[in-house]
Amino acid sequence: MNKRVVFDKDVIAKRVRELGQAISQRYGNEPLVCVCVLKGAFVFFADLMRSLDIDPELDFVRLASYAGGTSRQGKMIFSKDMEVSIEDKHVLIVEDVVDTGHSMQYLTRVLETRNPRSIAIAALVDKNERRELDVTVDFPGFSLDKGFIVGYGLDYDEKYRGLEGIYELIVND
Secondary structure (H helix, E strand, C coil): CEEEEEECHHHHHHHHHHHHHHHHHHHCCCCEEEEEEECCCHHHHHHHHHCCCCCCEEEEEEEEEECCCCCCCCEEEEEECCCCCCCCCEEEEEEEEECCCHHHHHHHHHHHCCCCCEEEEEEEEECHHHCCCCCCCCEEEEECCCCCEEECCECECCECCCCCCEEEEECCC
């Protein structure tokens, strides 16, 4: 497989700083919990948290879908749930890629039952064109129409997460 650069490390770093400023301005001194969706968002999450001018609480979740295959119709569960209370606090979910919206809709619905002040989503990549559900990315890093991307935490079969930029994987026929 070959790779084509989509966003290099300098473009990503600049955009992450911009998002950090916007998030800091939006929440100010309000109580905020930033929640990283593992595994793909961990690099973006770390850089984004260091770019903030505020000091939120941090936590992590990992979602798993079980349907006997790749179907989205299966049951979605936490394989790692949060440990921090979000009651009466703002919540910022930090995700790698939001495409169909199924995972983010599920996660926001679960978190809403825990009585937060608000829930917002920051995503490294927003594939809005693929959206099947009404999910809004409040802090989008980049928008993409298509392509299978890797790097900067994103993987293909657990490979390529450590690449500094974001690349499109090109499958050779």
